[in-house]
Amino acid sequence: MARNLFEYHPVIGYRFIPGLRARVRHEGGGYLVQCNRAGLRCRHEVTLARPADTVRVVVVGDSYTAGDGVSNAFRYTDLLEQRLLSACGGSGVQVLNFGLPGSGTDQQLLALRELGAGLEYDILVLAPMVENIVRNLDSHRLATSAFSGELVERPKPYFTLEGKTLALHHVPVPKDAREPAAKSDAAAKPDAEPTEKDKGAAGLVRGILRRVTAKVDEKVPGFRAFTQRVRGVTHPQEYDDAQDPGWLLMRAILTEFVQDARVGAANARRKVILAPWPTFGHIEGGLDPKPYLARFGELAAATEIDLVDILPRFIDEPRQVRDRCRFVHDEHPTRLGHSLFADALFPHLRKQVEAVRGVHS
Amino acid sequence: MSRAHYVLGISAFYHDSAAALVRDGEIVAAAQEERFSRKKHDPRFPGHAINYCLEQAEIEAEDLSAVVFYDNPLLSLDRIVHTLSQSGDRGLAAWLTGAPGWMAVKLFVERLVQQELGVNVPLLFVEHHLSHAASAFYPSPFEEAAVLTLDGVGEWATTTLCKADSDQIQIIEEIEFPHSLGLLYSAFTQFCGFKVNSGEYKLMGLAPYGNPIYADRIRAEMIDVKPDGSFRLNLDYLGFLDGQTMTNDRFHEFIGGPPREPESRIGRREMDIAASIQKVTEDVVLLIAKHLRDETGSKNLCLAGGVALNCVANGKLLREKIFDRIWIQPAAGDAGGALGAALLGAHQYFGVPRPPVDPTRDRMNGSYLGPLYSNEEIRSFLDYYAYPYDTVSDDERARVVAKALSQDKVVGYMVGRMEFGPRSLGARSILGDARSETAQRTINLRVKFRESFRPFAPSVPAEASGKFFDLDAESPYMLLVAPVREEIRTDVSQAATDDMLEIVNQRRSTIPAVTHVDYSARVQTVDGVAKPDYKAVLDEYGKLTDTPVIVNTSFNVRGEPIVCTPQDAYKCFMRTDMELLVIENQILYRDRQPEFKDKENWQDEYGLD
Numbered sequence: 001m002a003r004n005l006f007e008y009h010p011v012i013g014y015r016f017i018p019g020l021r022a023r024v025r026h027e028g029g030g031y032l033v034q035c036n037r038a039g040l041r042c043r044h045e046v047t048l049a050r051p052a053d054t055v056r057v058v059v060v061g062d063s064y065t066a067g068d069g070v071s072n073a074f075r076y077t078d079l080l081e082q083r084l085l086s087a088c089g090g091s092g093v094q095v096l097n098f099g100l101p102g103s104g105t106d107q108q109l110l111a112l113r114e115l116g117a118g119l120e121y122d123i124l125v126l127a128p129m130v131e132n133i134v135r136n137l138d139s140h141r142l143a144t145s146a147f148s149g150e151l152v153e154r155p156k157p158y159f160t161l162e163g164k165t166l167a168l169h170h171v172p173v174p175k176d177a178r179e180p181a182a183k184s185d186a187a188a189k190p191d192a193e194p195t196e197k198d199k200g201a202a203g204l205v206r207g208i209l210r211r212v213t214a215k216v217d218e219k220v221p222g223f224r225a226f227t228q229r230v231r232g233v234t235h236p237q238e239y240d241d242a243q244d245p246g247w248l249l250m251r252a253i254l255t256e257f258v259q260d261a262r263v264g265a266a267n268a269r270r271k272v273i274l275a276p277w278p279t280f281g282h283i284e285g286g287l288d289p290k291p292y293l294a295r296f297g298e299l300a301a302a303t304e305i306d307l308v309d310i311l312p313r314f315i316d317e318p319r320q321v322r323d324r325c326r327f328v329h330d331e332h333p334t335r336l337g338h339s340l341f342a343d344a345l346f347p348h349l350r351k352q353v354e355a356v357r358g359v360h361s
Numbered sequence: 362m363s364r365a366h367y368v369l370g371i372s373a374f375y376h377d378s379a380a381a382l383v384r385d386g387e388i389v390a391a392a393q394e395e396r397f398s399r400k401k402h403d404p405r406f407p408g409h410a411i412n413y414c415l416e417q418a419e420i421e422a423e424d425l426s427a428v429v430f431y432d433n434p435l436l437s438l439d440r441i442v443h444t445l446s447q448s449g450d451r452g453l454a455a456w457l458t459g460a461p462g463w464m465a466v467k468l469f470v471e472r473l474v475q476q477e478l479g480v481n482v483p484l485l486f487v488e489h490h491l492s493h494a495a496s497a498f499y500p501s502p503f504e505e506a507a508v509l510t511l512d513g514v515g516e517w518a519t520t521t522l523c524k525a526d527s528d529q530i531q532i533i534e535e536i537e538f539p540h541s542l543g544l545l546y547s548a549f550t551q552f553c554g555f556k557v558n559s560g561e562y563k564l565m566g567l568a569p570y571g572n573p574i575y576a577d578r579i580r581a582e583m584i585d586v587k588p589d590g591s592f593r594l595n596l597d598y599l600g601f602l603d604g605q606t607m608t609n610d611r612f613h614e615f616i617g618g619p620p621r622e623p624e625s626r627i628g629r630r631e632m633d634i635a636a637s638i639q640k641v642t643e644d645v646v647l648l649i650a651k652h653l654r655d656e657t658g659s660k661n662l663c664l665a666g667g668v669a670l671n672c673v674a675n676g677k678l679l680r681e682k683i684f685d686r687i688w689i690q691p692a693a694g695d696a697g698g699a700l701g702a703a704l705l706g707a708h709q710y711f712g713v714p715r716p717p718v719d720p721t722r723d724r725m726n727g728s729y730l731g732p733l734y735s736n737e738e739i740r741s742f743l744d745y746y747a748y749p750y751d752t753v754s755d756d757e758r759a760r761v762v763a764k765a766l767s768q769d770k771v772v773g774y775m776v777g778r779m780e781f782g783p784r785s786l787g788a789r790s791i792l793g794d795a796r797s798e799t800a801q802r803t804i805n806l807r808v809k810f811r812e813s814f815r816p817f818a819p820s821v822p823a824e825a826s827g828k829f830f831d832l833d834a835e836s837p838y839m840l841l842v843a844p845v846r847e848e849i850r851t852d853v854s855q856a857a858t859d860d861m862l863e864i865v866n867q868r869r870s871t872i873p874a875v876t877h878v879d880y881s882a883r884v885q886t887v888d889g890v891a892k893p894d895y896k897a898v899l900d901e902y903g904k905l906t907d908t909p910v911i912v913n914t915s916f917n918v919r920g921e922p923i924v925c926t927p928q929d930a931y932k933c934f935m936r937t938d939m940e941l942l943v944i945e946n947q948i949l950y951r952d953r954q955p956e957f958k959d960k961e962n963w964q965d966e967y968g969l970d
Contacts (some may be wrong), residue, residue, distance in 0.1 A: 001408075003416075003732075003926075007741030017741050023416030029479015030412055034421060064772060146742060147928050175745065 004146045005033060010172035012110045013141075014157045015100070016040035027329050032071040038115050041066050042097040043078065050094075050120035055356045057095045057349065058116065059086075060108045060257070061127035062135075064277045066099030069332040075099075079342040082351060087350055092357065096121070102143070104135030104251045106159050113260065115128070123358045124160045124261045124270065126254060126305075129277040130292045133250045139170060143179060151215065152177040161249050166256060180215075235281060239291035242298065251299055258303045271306040271352050275334075275345050280326045283314045306352075310344035367424050368710045369414060369482075371474075371697050372492070372701025374708065375914055376402045376558045379696035380410035380783075381730075382418055383703045385508040388500065390417035391730040391781040393696045396925040402559055403922075404474045407699070413732055417508050422478035428707035429469050429485045431698035432494040433516055435682030444785040448816035450647035485707045489515025489698065490666070491530065493690075496701030497665035498525040499708065500724040501688040506661035507653045511646070511668035513543035513558075515698075516836040520649070523665075524657045528708045528715045533656060539601070542645055543668050545584060548599055549638040553631045554621035557607060558667075561785075564816045565673055568639035570864065571632030575616070576640045582615065584641065590649030626862060627814065643674045652685045660685040665701070669840070669918070670783065672883050676842035679834060691728040691838035692782035700781070728838060729788055731779025732925065733756035739927045739944045748954060750947040755894060761948055762792070762941070763901035769794045771808055775917055775930045776894045778811060784839045785915035786885060787820060787895035789923050789930075791939065793874060793912035795819055799875035800912055801865060807938040811919035814861045816883065819875035820913040822899050823886040829872065829910055830884050839913075845870050850880055851955045874912050885913055935959070 003022045006014040020035040036045045048057045059065055061078050067075035096119075100111050105128050108212040135141070140153040150317035159166040216223045238246030254274070261270050274296055281287035289311055300307035314322055317340070325337035333341065370381045376477045380392035390413065395401055397409030403715045415422065458699045471484045489493075490835070493510040499710075508523035508530065519541035522534040547557045584707075600609040602797040613619055621631055650662065662684035669675065671695045679687055690697050705848040716724065736752070743750050753761060758776075765772055780786045791808060793800040805811055818839050826832055832843035849871045870876040877883075889896040903909025916924045918937060923929045927944050934942040935957035936951070 003734075004738060006740065007737070007857060008745045017735075017737050019737055021416065021419060023412050024411045025408060025477075027479075029422050029477070030415065032416070032421070034419070147746065175747075 006171070007039070008175065009039075009114070009131055010071075011114050011157065012100070012107055013103075013170075013173045016041050016117065021114055021220045024253060024325075026069055028327050028334060031067070031069060036102045040096070040098055041072065042116060042185055044094055044096055044317060046096060046116075046119065048120060052359070054092050054094050055088075055123070055351070055353045055360070056121040057081075057093070057123045057125060058098060058112070058119070058121045059095060059125040059127055060100075061277065062099060062103050062108065062129050062132055063101035064099070064129050064333060065097060065127050066101045067097075067338070068101050068229075069330055069336050070251070070338060071190050074335040075314070076338040076342040076345070079339060080346060082323060082348050083342065084350060084353055088353070088357070094354060102135075102141055104138070104158075105131045105250060105257075106136045108132075109253055109257055109260075110157055110256070119271055122132065122270065123349070124257065124258055124272045125345070125353050126272065126274045127277055128254075129279070130239070131236060131279055133236050133246055136249050136253065137223050137246055138200050140178070143177070145177065147174075147322055151180055159253060160253055161245070164252070166249075166252050180296065186322055221339075229310075234289075235279070236285045239295050242295065247295055251295070254299055255303055258305055271356070272303070273348065273352065274300055274305050275307065275308040275310055277341070278311050278314075280331060282311060283322055285319070285322075308345055308348050313340050313344035365424075366426045366469070366707055366713050366891070367418065367420060367702045368703065368706040368711070369411065369425050369428045370431060370492075370699040370706065371407055371411065371428060371470075372404050372697075372699040372702065373528060374404055375432075375695055376404045377635035377694055377696045378404050378407040378410070378691070379699040379781075379970060380407045381703045382414035383707050384418065385699075386499070386716050388700065388704075388724060388726065390414040391692070391696075391700050392779065392780070393692075393922075395922040396731065396779065399413075399922055399929070401920060401922050406477070407451075408477050410699075411477055417732070422480045422482065425478070425482045426711060426794055427483040427485050427706050428474050428478075429487055429702040429710075431487065431695070431702040432489040433486045434470070442591040471839070472830045479684060485706055485710060487702050488518075490518040490521035490535070490702035491532070491652065491705060492698040493597065493665040493693075494521060494523045494530050494532075494663075494701065495708075496523070496692065496697040497663035497688070497690040498523075498530055499704040501663050502718060502720050502723045503661040503663065503686070503688065504718045504720075505659060506663045506688075507657040507659040507684070508663045508665075509649060509653055509669075510664070510666035511542055511649075512666035513547060514538045514541055519543060522653050522656065523573045524648070524659070525663070525872065530705075531555055532708075534591075536591060539596060539599075540592060540671045542592065542642060543666070544599070544601055544607070545594060545667065546638060546671075547641055548601065548612070549634055552620045553634055554623040554625065556623075559666070560706035562670065563815060564635045565639060565671055566877075567627065567632055567635040568673065569636070569877050569881065570814065570861065571629070571634070571636030573640040574633050575637035579637055579641050580613070580644075580852050584645075586645055588648065588650065588757065588817040589652040590645055591652075592645060617839075621675045622871060634960075639671075639673060639823050642655060642668070643677050644778070646671075646674045646678060647683070650678055650681075654683050662687045663690070664688070665690040665693045667694045672840045673842045673881070674733075675840055676881075679803065679841055686725060687834070689784075689838065689840045691725060691780075691784065691786075691840065693840075693874060694733060696781065696782065722890070725781075726778075727889065728784075729778040732789075733778045734927055736943065736945050736947070739947055742927050742931075743944075743947060743949075744906070748949060749957065750944075750949045752946050753948055755897065758943060758946060759894070759901045762898045763905055764790055764944060765941045766898075766902055767796050767905045769797045769800065771800075771804055773939045773942040773944075774895075774898075775916065775924065775927070775944045777892065779925055782817075782838070783915075784885075785894050785913060785923055786837070786839065787887065787898075787913060789916040789925070790913045791916050792820075792898075795872040795912050796906065796908055796911040798868050798873050803938070804874075804912065804914060809914065809917075809919055810937075816877040816881075817875050817882040817912045817914050818885055819872060819910045820885045821889050821910045822896060822903070823888045825903070825909050826886045828886060829908075830882060832884055832886075835886045835888075835954070836884045837881055837888070837891065837929075842881045842883050845872070845876050845880045845882055850876075869874040872908065872910050875910065932959075 009015045018039045022033045077097040084093040141156045143154045157170045229257040238244045244338045378394040383391045392410045394407040394410045394785035395403040413654045494508045505526040510521045517537045518535045549931045550560045600606045774790045830843040853867045
């Protein structure tokens, strides 16, 4: 059995095991997972105080940011740090990776609050994968049991939007794993609070398909990614309408990130960059990115944050190069995918880092 | 500064596949695939073990200078085809099952390696017995040595005599298939109802109960042994060349009856057969050793190959003083071939000089070369499932374990890096009170779920071993059998019975749980350098009892690979009658654990060995 990577966390649901040193077998040849004492897959041991004369960048996201499929050193966060260091004379920049695999932006917000409480930093990069909007609607997540190796559903924390306020549920996160069932979450557990997704027929269909395809994918690698494309998960419909409940929830959570980042007079002008990861349906050219770009654009304007569209960097490449940006079966970015993402973000981030250095000096 | 040479060795496709990693000739990691896959003697490509080796070194696959396979598949295929042609139609059935495996898999090792690692790394092949010889010599505390490898078969060779010096190993003589001491022993193993490649150890444990009444006839009819130890088998008695079993009708006539059915009662006949083939084996090993000493002039002997796990023969070899010093590779079987292959790659292909030899200490790190689990990893597992535990300091752990043992409790002990090789050496061990008259029976039947005739091994501090055993060498790998000292023996009336339980339960010494029927013991000497936590347990136990000797048996149930992870350890603990479980600095008491709902039908999952 493979080494466990995660431990229970009562608020976030789970986090990397602090101090973990592991290697994961993978179709790409395997990858090293090295974690710090805070339970982040991050090369830096995090101190609350910013190191002297250092611009500190915090990056949040899901497994695309945490780097499933590649070793720490080949993730876009680590590549960005290298490039920024080179641009800054070899010192004075620190990029902290707060990526949490399998998470929605809900858990990413909680992770930053819990694991980054009191943390001094200068720039916040929000790098949600556009599909995270769907995970925000879930009250449970599929996971592999560390004990039996079986696929189970574990509760996760989630928000609902009560008027304009986010209400947090499932905290402390219950531990009662359940068998994946071909039923909607609400139907499977009548006493659970129904989430937005649970309420609709679309949620029921998603629930069934997600569980069935996860099982089939064990035998036929790539099947899940294929069905996701077919059923439009990689183009979540929640972005199509600015008033869609799913988008309103996503928007509220991202807004909360910005508000948290700017608490206190000293942080009022803290830079926040929104750099969403497109799905590979978008990267490969089959899906239209306009809906999600429109929604994120509206959010950026309303909250005065920068939106960086990284998709053109991928589209610039010929199809055969773009095909090598993801693994054949696993839908995560390869080293090349991370490198292109870093390419796209670097010019903007460099400008912001230099601006902060200017203020510091 | 030049780049470090990381060389990965792998053994696979026969039995007990494994991977090992060396960095500039220093051993970094080694593990058997079975520990991860939970399939005993797993012969499949060792993907998990490879992953672990790279994990331990924290390197990328492209950091590897080469991958070295422990065997030359073309030579093995040559032997298979040759044997098939020699045995005509009679051998067809046997080789129809064996040959395709070699042709279809072994010849595609390169593709499997590439798939596992995701990059193209140079792949080298070395000869099977040279891999064993390298695993025995390079980590040894000898600058030069004679090297003897005895195995079932590898490519063509079954027995290889070498002379090794500095970085070089030179083969001086070989005995080729089908003349194999290992296969002969395996034939008797199978006849006695035990599994080939795993039951040999049982046969060795059974031998002291019997009398070697067949030994002379075996020498007269089955094996022709020359004064220099070289031998030829009489293949008329053996079925492995042209059949699906190791023995044939003529073998059965020789013994005077059919083979014992597995799991049936073991009788006097099996005891005498075991004693006989053990005696023949020991005699051959001693003759070969004398010849090797004459040929090489060396005072040092290194041993490897499956037959080197015959610790009774090893003990006799030591006491005969043919060589001044003997070092035996603890992973002497095929798993150790992975380590030898990696070392050969480093020293002979890349020309990495052998690290300076310390004559007082080998380079195996006590054979603790497997994975370690941090307290954080362990607690994350225990906390999630709300399994109650106490976290204690290292000192407190030693005291708690020693006290429990002194109260005749059985302890599951998982501390430190997992052992490489078939023996548990205090990192994945079940421990018991060696003074107890019931410990052997209790652990065998209620914990291990296996036959009760099998003896347990004692662990003893190296400096105290002379008080209890006639052993004038260290035995850190439990590969030497030594007599229990006369002064702690107790007289036992000769049991006029074939009832093994009655024989086993007789008290033969002040440490009855580890004293075999012939007053021998398979000793593990423990020092504070390689395994300080375990030494501390022995010392604390010694303070409490004046007898710093404890039972050490592998942490598994019958048919199960030795536990690897905290999850494995907890499952094994809850499925058996152990009273205490130690996982690093966590102590779990059986009576505080919640009811264990076992979803797995583990008695079916782990086939009998």
